[in-house]
Amino acid sequence: MTDMSKPSAASSEKQLRPGLWATVNERYPGSMIHKDDVVPLAQLKKPISECRVAFLSTSGVQPKGTLPFDTVHPVGDYSFRRVPSDADVDDLEIHQLKYPTFGADRDLNVIFPIERLRELRDEGVIGELNANHYTFIGYNMDPVELELTLAEQVAEALAHDEVDVALAAPA
Amino acid sequence: MIRGPMSLAYLKEAVENGDQAALIRYVRLHVGDGSPEAGAKEIDKAWVEALKALITMPATDQQFIDDTLKGQDHATLAHLFFRLHFYLVKHSGEWIHDGHV
Numbered sequence: 001m002t003d004m005s006k007p008s009a010a011s012s013e014k015q016l017r018p019g020l021w022a023t024v025n026e027r028y029p030g031s032m033i034h035k036d037d038v039v040p041l042a043q044l045k046k047p048i049s050e051c052r053v054a055f056l057s058t059s060g061v062q063p064k065g066t067l068p069f070d071t072v073h074p075v076g077d078y079s080f081r082r083v084p085s086d087a088d089v090d091d092l093e094i095h096q097l098k099y100p101t102f103g104a105d106r107d108l109n110v111i112f113p114i115e116r117l118r119e120l121r122d123e124g125v126i127g128e129l130n131a132n133h134y135t136f137i138g139y140n141m142d143p144v145e146l147e148l149t150l151a152e153q154v155a156e157a158l159a160h161d162e163v164d165v166a167l168a169a170p171a
Numbered sequence: 172m173i174r175g176p177m178s179l180a181y182l183k184e185a186v187e188n189g190d191q192a193a194l195i196r197y198v199r200l201h202v203g204d205g206s207p208e209a210g211a212k213e214i215d216k217a218w219v220e221a222l223k224a225l226i227t228m229p230a231t232d233q234q235f236i237d238d239t240l241k242g243q244d245h246a247t248l249a250h251l252f253f254r255l256h257f258y259l260v261k262h263s264g265e266w267i268h269d270g271h272v
Contacts, residue, residue: 023205027197060270071272072257073250074201075179098204100269142179 044164051164053117054085054130056154058138059104059171060096061112063087069137071097076140078150082132082157089114096137099171111171130163138171202256204268213267217259 044051060069062081070077083092089108094101104111114133120126134154140146158166185193196207203210225231240248257272 023200023207027200027205068272071270072253074198074253075182094270095272096270097268097272098270101271141182144179 046164048126048165049124050127052128052130052162053121053126053165053167054158054161054163055112055114055117055133056166056168057112057133057135057171058169059111059135060094060137061092061108061135062095064091064093069095071095071137071139075142076146077137078140078142078145080134080136080150080154083112083114083135085114085117085129085131085133087114096171098137098139117167126165130158130161132157132161134158202260209267213260214256216263216265217256220259220263 060071061083062069063083066081067079069079069081092108092112092114094104094108094111101111109115112133112135117126117129121129134157136150136154140150182194182197184190185197199207199210199214201210202213239251243251260266261272
């Protein structure tokens, strides 16, 4: 059995910032999710095979030609981008400073599974894809601003689009 | 509502208290991707790269610089300063960050 408590030799070689976690709690004091922050999950009102699905991602994926996410601002970027769900992966790019992108540069689906979602739609697993997916970056140092602007704006867009399922995944 | 002491509050408190050491450490952690030692080197690297660009005294657009400094607000210029830092370290050819700008 593999000892999952220890990084493999391969993963150790890929760790570009071995001291990263030594200061993470200092950089993000109090920003970890607490048990009392948990919000009850909404219940689906119809089978997922009849649902309209949108993908939410902190990956920093965005259509080429749109204003790049501001990856260097010391307090973060609270904007979002719409990524057409029928976009060709070659028309997308990543602006994100905080995670290794060598895997996603080879296959964007590892961080932004836009083609996998289309396959699920084509197979009838999900009803349909929303016209747009929504992306932003995860480096946001003001959780109140994040909640009151970015999260609200994305939520309003999802409601406007009458999305049934928002599949959210951190990068 | 999200609760608890957050990083931005920590920074604001440091500004109010004039805690320069805390602010410098934050900047070094930011530009050093979590390592204050790496951050200090990155800041030095940016300054060296800027110096190297000017050491042969090439022509520069001083009018643009003057117009920018006079025509833009303080926050925009501060924002530009961060952008220039990352521009210069990228230009140096030694990139320590996992992702890219």
